[in-house]
Amino acid sequence: MSDIQNFKPVQKYETFSYLPEMNADQVRKQIEYCLAQGWNPSVEYSEKEHAMSPYWYMWKLPFFGEQSVEAVLQEIEECRRSNPGMMVRFVAYDNYAQSLGMAFVVDRGR
Numbered sequence: 001m002s003d004i005q006n007f008k009p010v011q012k013y014e015t016f017s018y019l020p021e022m023n024a025d026q027v028r029k030q031i032e033y034c035l036a037q038g039w040n041p042s043v044e045y046s047e048k049e050h051a052m053s054p055y056w057y058m059w060k061l062p063f064f065g066e067q068s069v070e071a072v073l074q075e076i077e078e079c080r081r082s083n084p085g086m087m088v089r090f091v092a093y094d095n096y097a098q099s100l101g102m103a104f105v106v107d108r109g110r
Contacts, residue, residue: 014089016104027090027106031069034092039101040064041072042091045083048109059083062093076106085109 034041041063044056059079066072079088087109094101
């Protein structure tokens with residue numbers, strides 16, 4: 001019995017949250033993929049206690065037609081600085097399928 005450990009649930013926010021936290025290069029590659037698909041990037045943020053809600057605050061409007069990974073990363077960083085302690089996620093909209101192409105948390109608001 002001493003080998004059994006208590007299960008401690010960990011809050012999962014999206015698909016990538018089941019993996020180890022992404023480093024800056026991995027985040028960059030995911031954004032590059034989204035832009036290569038022609039998806040429109042966006043940045044959202046929320047308080048931790050409301051993170052499971054599908055509705056997060058939108059940081060500016062989606063960046064329609066944006067092709068620069070650097071510009072998206074700059075907006076993510078600006079959102080982090082302007083909203084300390086809040087969670088920040090990257091979202092990419094697929095305008096052909098009229099749906100969400102990808103979304104993942106880039107800052108858990110430590």
